[in-house]
């Protein structure tokens with residue numbers, strides 16, 4: 527499918543009245559976890575669409591162009607509301623959070639498995655293990671505070687077990703800056719993957735920034751605060767991969783193309799008919815945006831869309847599937863890595879004066895009070911063991927003890943690390 531070959535609608539025809547903008551919320555008991563993560567991801571994509579267009583408009587002197595931005599941005603905002611209001615009233619903040627980290631795991635793993643650029647794939651594998659650990663920490667909070675097993679929410683689609691422990695994810699900010707891709711030579715999959723993951727992580731960052739303080743007890747508020755700081759790192763990490771040499775209009779075209787690609791992918795896969803109709807409706811709106819931006823790019827910069835997206839036909843569509851074996855394999859091989867400048871290295875190989883250790887000392891002064899450790903140790907105090915849902919044992923021996931949270935793996939120098947696969 528090539529969205530440049532599809533017929534666009536008239537822009538003004540796609541503004542919705544309130545009655546159609548407010549959707550029927552899903553049923554949190556019966557929704558398929560993949561439908562839920564598609565909803566969470568597309569909300570994040572629409573938030574990125576709006577925020578990107580706001581930044582563009584603040585950096586643009588051409589009022590004709592700013593008016594076109596205002597019109598399309600208004601539609602992106604309607605799409606975001608249409609999707610985000612699918613969340614039902616009875617779904618708690620923490621239940622939604624489990625969905626956010628589930629998306630992060632299954633999305634990142636899928637992108638890594640379908641990424642042709644080895645450097646970008648490494649960036650995805652690296653952060654995958656961290657969101658995987660966040661899922662485990664929040665699942666323990668959910669079980670501790672509400673006695674709800676997170677597996678009920680994610681079904682058997684994803685394992686819940688420690689990844690690279692959150693306490694080990696705090697790194698000096700310089701180490702989050704990676705080498706950008708070159709959009710002129712990059713494969714379209716790389717351009718899509720980097721943009722998708724940056725938008726997804728940014729939405730998680732925004733969500734925790736805004737709602738983390740409204741959790742109902744201190745340990746939960748503290749856990750949100752700690753993990754929110756990792757999401758800042760992740761957004762820096764992925765955002766640094768985007769090509770800074772693209773013009774604003776080229777970036778805008780890529781954003782619209784990404785929106786078309788995702789709505790079309792999810793339209794193909796969606797089993798819930800009401801949600802499928804939303805993906806279809808939004809796809810048509812995005813095709814309209816894409817054609818408009820291609821026209822603007824030609825008129826204002828003399829650039830044809832083919833020089834940004836050489837073949838408009840979509841690459842392999844994004845389809846969520848079971849990634850448990852893949853995640854276990856990456857955890858076994860890369861659990862003990864940390865960032866080392868623009869590359870990665872096992873913590874054991876870093877010199878003692880590496881900024882990683884400096885930053886760790888700054889934030890983790892008292893290990894026992896670090897929130898991501900606290901939530902596990904409280905669960906263990908109360909129920910003797912942590913909360914897990916594993917289809918196979920954790921591949922890292924050091925992370926297999928359910929009675930004791932490991933705070934030294936991937937963090938201490940030299941690490942106490944044993945791996946069994």
Ligand SMILES: [Fe+2]
Nearest residue numbers: 575602605785
């Ligand atoms: Fe959109």
Ligand SMILES: [Fe+2]
Nearest residue numbers: 627630657660
């Ligand atoms: Fe996360």
Ligand SMILES: [Fe+2]
Nearest residue numbers: 657727757760
């Ligand atoms: Fe993340």
Ligand SMILES: [Fe+2]
Nearest residue numbers: 782785812815
């Ligand atoms: Fe759009």
